[in-house]
Amino acid sequence: SQTIHQWPATLVQPVGSPLSLECTVEGTSNPNLYWYRQAAGRGLQLLFYSVGIGQISSEVPQNLSASRPQDRQFILSSKKLLLSDSGFYLCAWSGFAEAFFGQGTRLTVV
């Protein structure tokens, strides 16, 4: 069966520091991969999605970037965090239509 791992679960980072969140999927090949951000009590905002290694599409201009160095690995990064980058970050994978989410990372920028 397929599983998705996302870490860390929580992170507190100072403004201006770099960020790296990692997501890996097991039990499937060539998944579509996604990064979402969710503000407190709000909906899901799609940040990036990838249909293959090295293929990244960005949905909104922002202070973040994504990379897919391996088929089942998706990384969300920032060179310098802003206060507005705080939020709940979710990684997800899909085969065709259904998406399956990781447990999320709560990022607080202070």
Added chain:
Amino acid sequence: GQQLNQSPQSMFIQEGEDVSMNCTSSSIFNTWLWYKQDPGEGPVLLIALYKAGELTSNGRLTAQFGITRKDSFLNISASIPSDVGIYFCAGHSTGTASKLTFGTGTRLQVTL
């Protein structure tokens, strides 16, 4: 990005009551999905719908794929405290680079 219109935004209900929520779109979808998100966790897939008019149940949950393919409904019967959470609908169309479009969410709170 694009989002679906989901209603109601939030609802308080008493334990044992039935719940209904819906999602509408200006675009046609080939697949409708319903998710539930507990606080501090990722959304979990509840029901997937693949055909217009399809009615699918998962325990006390029943969802329908609208005939027009532009809407979907989720019903929860005899609500219990663990039904608390945020429910999201999502639509998928072929030819849209495999992206899901999510609804704005319905926050459900159950009073005893």
